[in-house]
Amino acid sequence: MELLVSILVLGATHALLAAGIVIVYKASRIVNFAHGELAIVGAYVFYSAGLITQGQSLLLTIAATAAISALFGVAIYVALMRRLVGQPTFVAAMVTIGLAIILKAAIVVVWQSKSVGINLTRQTLYSFPGGGRLTLVDVITVTCCIAFFTALFAFFNYTRLGRQFRGAAENPLLASQRQVNVNLILALAWATAVFSASLAGVLFGSRSMLSPQSTIIGLSGLTAALVGGLDSLRGAVIGGMLVAAATYITARLIDPALSEAVPFAILLIVMTWRPWGIYGTPEELNRV
Amino acid sequence: MAMFSGSPYLRVSYAETNRILPEPYQRVLVGAVAVAALVLPAVGNAYLIYLLNLTFLAIIGSVGLNLLTGYCGQVSLGHASFLAIGAFVTAILANRYGAPVWQALPAACLVGAGVGFVVGLPALRFRGIYLAITTLAMHYAIIFILTTYQANFGSSATAGISVPAPALGPYEINSGRAWYYTLLLVSFGVVLFSLNLSRGYIGRAWVAIRDRDIAAASVGIPVARFKLLAFVCSAALAALAGSLGAYFTGVVTVEAYTLELAIIYLAMIIVGGMGSVAGAVLGAIFMTLLPFGIERAFEAVPHAWRLGTTSYGLQEAATGVAIIFFLLFEPKGLIEIYRRIAEYFERWPFRYRELQPAERR
Numbered sequence: 001m002e003l004l005v006s007i008l009v010l011g012a013t014h015a016l017l018a019a020g021i022v023i024v025y026k027a028s029r030i031v032n033f034a035h036g037e038l039a040i041v042g043a044y045v046f047y048s049a050g051l052i053t054q055g056q057s058l059l060l061t062i063a064a065t066a067a068i069s070a071l072f073g074v075a076i077y078v079a080l081m082r083r084l085v086g087q088p089t090f091v092a093a094m095v096t097i098g099l100a101i102i103l104k105a106a107i108v109v110v111w112q113s114k115s116v117g118i119n120l121t122r123q124t125l126y127s128f129p130g131g132g133r134l135t136l137v138d139v140i141t142v143t144c145c146i147a148f149f150t151a152l153f154a155f156f157n158y159t160r161l162g163r164q165f166r167g168a169a170e171n172p173l174l175a176s177q178r179q180v181n182v183n184l185i186l187a188l189a190w191a192t193a194v195f196s197a198s199l200a201g202v203l204f205g206s207r208s209m210l211s212p213q214s215t216i217i218g219l220s221g222l223t224a225a226l227v228g229g230l231d232s233l234r235g236a237v238i239g240g241m242l243v244a245a246a247t248y249i250t251a252r253l254i255d256p257a258l259s260e261a262v263p264f265a266i267l268l269i270v271m272t273w274r275p276w277g278i279y280g281t282p283e284e285l286n287r288v
Numbered sequence: 289m290a291m292f293s294g295s296p297y298l299r300v301s302y303a304e305t306n307r308i309l310p311e312p313y314q315r316v317l318v319g320a321v322a323v324a325a326l327v328l329p330a331v332g333n334a335y336l337i338y339l340l341n342l343t344f345l346a347i348i349g350s351v352g353l354n355l356l357t358g359y360c361g362q363v364s365l366g367h368a369s370f371l372a373i374g375a376f377v378t379a380i381l382a383n384r385y386g387a388p389v390w391q392a393l394p395a396a397c398l399v400g401a402g403v404g405f406v407v408g409l410p411a412l413r414f415r416g417i418y419l420a421i422t423t424l425a426m427h428y429a430i431i432f433i434l435t436t437y438q439a440n441f442g443s444s445a446t447a448g449i450s451v452p453a454p455a456l457g458p459y460e461i462n463s464g465r466a467w468y469y470t471l472l473l474v475s476f477g478v479v480l481f482s483l484n485l486s487r488g489y490i491g492r493a494w495v496a497i498r499d500r501d502i503a504a505a506s507v508g509i510p511v512a513r514f515k516l517l518a519f520v521c522s523a524a525l526a527a528l529a530g531s532l533g534a535y536f537t538g539v540v541t542v543e544a545y546t547l548e549l550a551i552i553y554l555a556m557i558i559v560g561g562m563g564s565v566a567g568a569v570l571g572a573i574f575m576t577l578l579p580f581g582i583e584r585a586f587e588a589v590p591h592a593w594r595l596g597t598t599s600y601g602l603q604e605a606a607t608g609v610a611i612i613f614f615l616l617f618e619p620k621g622l623i624e625i626y627r628r629i630a631e632y633f634e635r636w637p638f639r640y641r642e643l644q645p646a647e648r649r
Contacts, residue, residue, distance in 0.1 A: 031417045031420075031421070080612065080616070083616055084615075084616070087619075088416065089416060089417055090363050090416045090417050090420060091615055091619070093363075093417050093420065094363075094554065094558065094611060094615055095611070095612050095615055095616070097551055097554075097608075097611065098555075098607075098608040098609070098610075098611030098612040098615070099608065099612065100608070101548070101551065101604060101605065101607050101608030101611070102605050102608035102609060102612075104604065105601045105602065105604035105605030105608065106601070106605070107601075108597050108598075108600060108601030108604060109597070109598050109601035109602065109605070112597050112598075113597055219428075222421070226421065260432075261428070261429070261432045264424075264425040264428040264429060264432075265429070267421065267422075267424075267425040268422070268425045268426070268429065271410065271414070271418070271421065271422045271425065272410070275413075275414065275418055
């Protein structure tokens, strides 16, 4: 039971991270290597916003972080990605790697590599017989994940913009000829991605300490996205849960040191066995 | 035979177009750089020589990566792990078995080539970004194995594995100056090797695969074999750089071979200009000296210590800024700037260029 809850919570964080990578990949065929960095920087921004509002208003802190994240996502698209249209996709991927380095350095420069924790709440809801605890943060994490995916599902299926998004993802040229504003769609994709990254980062930061090294969670997110399929949101959830389960079970039953190796071991297995992931589209491979 | 082939239009034979330095002024330029490089230790201080030694090591690695990513077009995030393999094989052989340098160095290259072959196998199946992700996973796998090895090495586990100074016969290479001439010689050899590969059949096959692998296969190039060859050559050169680096620093720790290092090497060839040996050399010089330049600039700022880790952060950020800046604004790198200047003088007093001359190296 306790194991299941831990996997669910860890999986929810991974799924959120994977969702951001999937949204950007769906919209623009760009694999975002800066996602872990975006998440941790988002968490640091939340921490600083919390300091500025002095814990008076949690709502204001959340709103500020969300607004900054979304604007930052738009800025990434307008300043960097828009200029790379028509270039090979690995050029854009290299630019996200460059961005990742800059963001990681930003933590060093702006926050002086300080190790900080986000204190949302320390409330324990239930203590397991084995010594584990179900905290309010755990519940919030899973709720946020469910809410985010429900919102995405509703957006893609029941709104005009969401349908336009899917159209633009499938064929940008045709979509633009049907008067879909592809620029808007792509900017929206980046805004959503960075927002979800920040959300995942804040949730991560409220359970463990933040430091420049935490950006490694990007690798778990990328693995989760690849396991599920880079162009499948459904796959992001499944992938996140699978990676979390594999990591957690290895840490529990075999060796905690080995658990760090699990994400890339899964990555290697998936890449040799089924590179397009569980729900991904096989012909995606030929397009890269 | 024209004595003075001032323009690529006037070259009349294959041998003439395929020379390493076709223009007289290029020969003068390279000669001047060579003379300067030879006499520099006599005038430079120890710090400068140390920086240049680091640069030579970077040149060996970046020229190796350029063969793979620049010529053959296979993006690899695993270059740091190849360096680590070279360094660890050297350290293990020299420390455990007391192997002399003439055994440890080739052994490191051979093991590096073998690992390159294995890491290259996925390249037969993937292209572009999927290959990059696979090499990323390979990087973590190799580093994980080496970390485990180092942790179980013995008493010196956390400090790393020490490597004795290399000795060739009675001569021990231990001073900065001795290292300077050794590394100058080796990097010169590597550059020459790489130039010869690139201007021959192998190099042209790689370029064909980079530009369109299906087209390359249709003109009879064995794509799989040449992709693997690129991985093997590149990994062997990286292992060479890693091995020399291990001897140079005298100690090998796995912490030195991070993913950031692999990205810095990619940054070198992006900044210098992909698919150009001279570009890889320029990029290696640029990326090696940039952090020291920033550090120097910060020393000039009054009360710099108050800024804490800012200087370190900016040095880190410089890599990212360099990658993004060059990819967005000068995708062909520093070498393209040189080409434009050279072209201006070559065409002078004319400005236009009608034909695309054969690409110069």
